[in-house]
Amino acid sequence: MSEQRNGGDDEEEMTLSETTDLVILGGGSGGYACALRAAQLGLTVTMIENDKVGGTCLHKGCIPTKALLHAAEVADSAREGESFGVKTSLEGIDMNGVNSYKDGVVAKLYKGLQGLVKSRKITVVEGTGRFVGGKTVEVDGQRYTASKAVVLATGSYARTLPGLEIGGKVITSDQALTMDYVPGRVVVLGGGVIGVEFASVWRSFGAEVTIVEALPRLAALEDEWSSKQLERAFRKRGIAFKTGVKFASVEQNDSGVKVSLENGDTIDADLLLVAVGRGPRTSDVGYEEAGITMDRGFVITNEQLRTNLDGVYAVGDIVPGLQLAHRGFGQGIFVAEQLAGLDPTPIDETGIPKVTYCNPEIASVGLTEPQAKEKYGEVSTVVYDLAGNGKSQILRTAGGIKLICVGGKDDRGPVVGIHMVGARVGELVGEAQLVYNWEAHADDVAKLIHAHPTQTEAFGEAHLALAGKPLHAHG
């Protein structure tokens, strides 16, 4: 077993079997956030990680993909420079250069995180842990026992479909992040967040992209209006997509892959990216054997993130719900605060903001229109087109903001759904989440003065419209 001790002055006194207040299995977003907050609140922590602290988000997820998406935006700017009167052209994509930029971002953040973990005197055990019941995790025959709680945070892996084997030219996001070339033609299986983000990157880098999605629309977890906006924008960008059609099989040959669909269509490409979702990493870790209540591989918890076993909590992607890094962080912090005797407020999943960083971006918080109708009965909606916004015109982006509030024309209640599509709308989600989480009414937001020229003005205008006030024009 290799073990890294970050205990500073306490290092000598620690023994391998020493009990700490918390034992955390998994050092990703959920696990390390819990560790850092618990240590900050004076608890002793052992965190077990068999790869790199930082987990999927830092090493194989959010950060590297967003670096690729930024490189893609730079490529688009170079390609489109002339339309802004700037003489640029895109000579090509040097994937080694892109990767060294991306890896540099990850390395810097990783170093910072390692420093933080060390400075909080968190003991990091490098190795594969297995929960063995009680409050104990075993790593290579060595047991680590918690006096207060074990926190399970083993995260997720890229799923595939039955019979669809990953290998060669059939890849997942893990391999897609380390590619040293841009594929000429690529099929992306899955039009969810990861699928549309890679489709967007590769298109900007010059590839012919086809997305295949079994559900009737791209980004199907978002409000249907957002999906339609995205589909329109993707069509304009030349990203092909086939929705409502299922994958049948794939053949690999010398020149690439032949993807067959259930409707009889076939698509030839260099690569098939399988982006059909992420499964919980909960097999071979002892959860089921220890009697933890599970559902289809996910760990079931209550609102306090407790499992059915005393002193055993779970956070992050192994808990059913949104598989997002900031949700995992929030859950980790929530558990740490509970264990330190504070009284944190349970997390409202609906109040967690979602951003998909493709071009154009999708950002949302709260309920979709059907969800809002189901919960509240009568709702009112408004769509504000970004065509009316100065900054959006400067950026040359299309899209809009859709708002949903409770009640009808004469009794409008709080805003319960905010859905945005357009360049950089992810940056507007901070205000959107305040509106939702503070149960603001459209009128409350309409009173605020938004900076000009920003897209936040469109946010304000949309609320003005929902509040039934005349629209301003901010040219």
Ligand SMILES: Cc1cc2nc3c(=O)[nH]c(=O)nc-3n(C[C@H](O)[C@H](O)[C@H](O)COP(=O)(O)OP(=O)(O)OC[C@H]3O[C@@H](n4cnc5c(N)ncnc54)[C@H](O)[C@@H]3O)c2cc1C
């Ligand atoms: C391509 C991609 C892009 C993404 N983009 C975004 C984004 O932009 N924004 C966003 O919010 N989310 C994004 N996500 C999702 C985000 O990465 C996850 O929601 C987040 O990482 C979940 O955190 P976690 O702590 O539950 O699990 P993980 O980050 O997966 O961490 C679990 C850790 O546990 C370790 N581990 C597992 N089993 C064991 C064991 N038995 N012993 C020891 N260690 C173990 C693993 O090595 C891993 O480090 C993206 C994901 C992917 C794949």
